Amino acid sequence: MKLFNKEKDSRGCMRFSFLGLLFFIIASLIIIINPIKLIVDDQLSLRPGSLLFKLWEKPPLEVFIRVYAYNITNFENFYKGIDKKIKLEEVGPYVYQEFLENHNASFSTEHNTVTFQPTRRVKFIREMSIGDPKSDRITVPNIPYMGVTTAVSEFSLLGAIAVRTLMRTLRSQVILNNITVDEYFWGYDDPLVSLASKIIPNVIHFKKFGLLDRMFDEGKNTVTMNLPHKSKSNNIDAPISERLVSNDEYNDEQRESFDTIVDVLKNIEPEQQEYEKPFIPLIRDFSIDNFNGQKGLKQWGYAENNPYGNSECNTLAGTYDGTLFPRNITEGETFRIYRKTFCRTLPIVYSHPGEVDGVEAYFFKLADNAFDSNIDDPQSSCFCRRGVCLRKGLGNITPCYYNIPAAVSFPHFYNGDPSLLDSIEGLDPSEEKHGSEIVLQPQLGIPMKVRSRIQLNLLMGEIKFNSDMRPFRNIVLPIIWIDMGVESLTPGLLFLLYLLFSILPYAQITLIIILYAGGIAAFLKAILYIRWIPNRMRHLHEKALEITSIPAGVCKVPIVIVSGPAILSLDNKRLSIGGGKILEEEMKCLTSTSFNEDDDEFEDHEVLGTDISRIHY
Structure with missing residues (x-):
């Protein structure tokens, strides 16, 4: 009578030992390979067919533009000198939704870039607006009239007299009384604009003038963006200064630019080299390589072959269009954003860490001096035209808008020179209402929430030979301010973030724990076959x-x-x-x-x- 089978017991021991070893190997491979990271890296690389490409090509973000107009409530008294200050009433918001699409994406493996054409369109959202812009009426400055008069007064007395005569002939008015908000935003008839469109159609290609129409008519633009280098690991622990692409990873065009810099350096005296250094932008993933073929802003003095004349404020290379940022962002970083509408690059600085809808987030904001110009500051010195800088809080955009003296600022002159409020009533600047906030997901480098608030102003200088404009001398007159925002992520994008950073990582960790626990249990079972069971048999025999x-x-x-x-x-x-x-x-x-x-x-x-x-x- 055979009650025991030693061969069968040996096989059982080997079976559990092998099973335990297999569990340990699988768990260790998951830790080493990190399949979740591989999947994320693959799908978040910008290439045709990837998840990131689909999100970038047609961003699912709901971008809303809230526009506030300044209605002049005391023009007659101010014009006659009865009121010493012009009184403004904020009217709005009038809300428009912006839709962005990036077309004609062309990838260059040689330069490791993608070239594309961004297109934007807006749609009015009545239910989010304070009223109907086609029926709401306001009293506002006539921008072409004021702008041209001020611009000419700065250059020539004869020109100022000629423009004044022309204005009277065309019967142009300083102030637009009772104009609809829609006309003011998207186009109203102005005799000066109509005449200019006939004389210089290549420059003035529109017959009506509208503020938003001019601001958002960016034309057809071609942007080239740098892609992540496969050979370059994104070392988030390295200092920002060490994240530059190594020399062997620069494309031919970049190397040629740096060779030019080296050639220039060879011809510079040692004393000059000691005190002057050429500006070389930090090239990182998803930064702009060139915009319409230009690596800088020529209107602010950028020159391809003059590195000593370039600075951070007039260089586009290394800036961002605001849709994508580098992955694995660290605390304390600063980025510069470029949008053609604002005629300049704007710095955003790190504020604090936090969460948005339960997902890790880094909070940034427009720098307090984002619109400042300082002749001694390389980040803003180029904005001082002919060596003259605007008052604190004003950013010059004159070269981008037909040389009409204009500037951008924070709404209500928040963070601006207090003297900007001296001639105006109705403004009440505060950080909560007029500050900015840009929230980025640090691992992905995508915007999660945005509140970018910017005001457009007319710069009234020393106006000559025009009595109608005399009350506005040396006033910076607010026209409108806009709040460009992303309130929250779409449900689909939010679920994707949860999946990537909450569900999948914890699921992978749980699987690893289960595999290790199963391996330990299998090894213990094998030990029981070898040690415990024979001892138990002897005990039972007694x-x-x-x-x-x-x-x-x-x-x-x-x-x-x-x-x-x-x-x-x-x-x-x-x-x-x-x-x-x-x-x-x-x-x-x-x-x-x-x-x-x-x-x-x-x-x-x-x-x-x-x-x-x-x-x-």
Whole structure:
């Protein structure tokens, strides 16, 4: 009777050992390979067909532009000199939704860039607006009239007299009374603009003038953006200054530019080299390489072959269009944003860490001096035209808007020179209402929430030979201010972020723990086969069943059926069965008091009336 199989037990030990080792290997490979990171890196690379490409090509963000106009409430009294200050009433918001699409994406493997054409369109959202812009009416300055008059006064007395004569002939007015908001935003008839469109159609290609129409008519632009280098790891622990692309990773055009810089340096005297250093932009993932073929803003003095004349404020290379930023952003970083509408690059600086809808986020804001110009500051010195800088808080945009003296600022002159408020009533600057906020997801480098607030102003200088404009001399007159914002992520994009940063990483960690726990359990099972079970068998043998006094004819005895290793001993009066796992207990009949250990079976015959009181165990 064979109750134990050592070969079978050995196989069981090997089976559990192999299973435990397999679990450990799989868990270790998951840690080393990090499949979640591989999937994320693959889908978040900007290439045709990737998830990031689909999000970038047609961003699912809901971008709303809230526009506020300044209604002049006391023009007659101010014009006559009765009121010393012009009174403004903020009217709005009038809300428009902006839709961005990036078309004609062309990837260059040689330069590791993508070239594309961004297009934007807006749609009026009535339910989010304060009223109907086609019926709401306001009193506002006539921008072409004021702008041209001021511009000409700065250059020539004869020009100022000629413009004044022309204005009277065309019957242009300084102030637009009772004009609809829609006309003011998207186009109203002005005789000066109509005349200019006929004389210089290549410059003035529109017959009506509208503020938003001019601001958002950016034309057809071609942008080239730098892509991440596959050979360059994105070392988030390295200092920002060490994240420059190495020399062997620069494309041919970049190397040619730097070779030019080196050639220039060779011709510079050592004393000059000691005090003057050429500006070399920090080229990072998804930064702009060039805009319409230009790496800088020529209107602010950028020159391709004059590195010493370039600075951070007039260089486009290394800036961002605001849709994508580098992945793995660290605290304390600063980025410069460029949008053609604002005629300049604007710095955003790190504020603090936080969360948006439960997802990790870094909060940035427009720098407090984002619109300042300082002749001694390389980040803003180029904005000082002919060596003259505007007052604190004003950013010159005159070269981009037909040389009409204009400037951008924070709304209500927040963070601006206090003197800007001296001639105006109705403004109340505050950080909460007029500050900015840009929230980025640091691992992905995508905007999660945006509140970018900017005001457009007319710069009134020393106006000559025009009595109608005399009350506005040396005033910076607010016209409108806009709040460009992304309130929240779309549900689909929010779920994607949860999946990438909350669900998948924890699922992977849980799987690793389960695999390691399963491996440990399998190894313990194998150890039991080797050590614990044989010891248990010997213990059970000592407590084996005892069957005594088995006379002839008595055959109804209790037998314990066992499995696994067991020890069977038999003598004339005692049957001992020990070891193994008890499966069942039944009444069997022993027909013989002797059988061999190798017997697999034994016959049983039931005998009725057996006295079982003599049988014990």
